[in-house]
């Protein structure tokens with residue numbers, strides 16, 4: 001499944017198909033970015049979503065883009081065209097949004113970076129599809145209806161693939177990955193805040209290795 005990403009930006013489907021899990025990363029320290037990225041890559045996970053939730057997020061994206069060539073760094077929590085522009089400038093090669101607006105979709109299209117738009121309703125799926133997006137993040141997956149929702153969507157939206165995120169854990173990931181319309185899952189469990197604070201990169205590589213080995217449909 002893994003394709004050679006050197007020197008180019010992935011398509012949305014390539015972002016979703018590279019590994020079973022996209023780690024959702026919240027970084028508080030710029031110095032953690034590179035060792036964390038290397039730890040995840042060592043475990044077989046290289047599509048990395050760094051959320052724009054902290055003041056250091058853009059600096060972290062920039063550091064990973066420059067110093068970890070085997071990683072493909074993306075930005076999460078992209079909520080506006082300005083977020084998308086800042087992320088692309090920092091070196092993000094894809095974007096993930098918690099919801100969807102035409103402005104975010106157009107910005108990513110114009111910037112030439114892949115977007116996984118966040119959706120939680122049929123109307124949002126239709127809006128994203130109108131703009132050409134068919135590889136979508138289902139957020140927040142568990143609170144918004146979980147596997148049952150994905151099964152229901154598979155009827156009318158059987159041309160869409162999802163990355164359920166929000167409430168996914170090592171315990172329930174398999175149930176989601178077994179669904180025909182799920183290409184991968186997203187989650188923060190690979191990068192626990194206490195492991196980051198302790199700079200326990202070995203633990204993060206172990207979590208990534210387990211996640212990379214999860215079976216997919």
Ligand SMILES: O=C(O)C(=O)C[C@H](O)[C@H](O)COP(=O)(O)O
Nearest residue numbers: 051076077098165166167187188
């Ligand atoms: O920041 C964003 O852009 C988001 O969309 C939220 C994250 O995807 C979820 O917070 C991850 O959920 P957990 O794995 O349950 O921690």
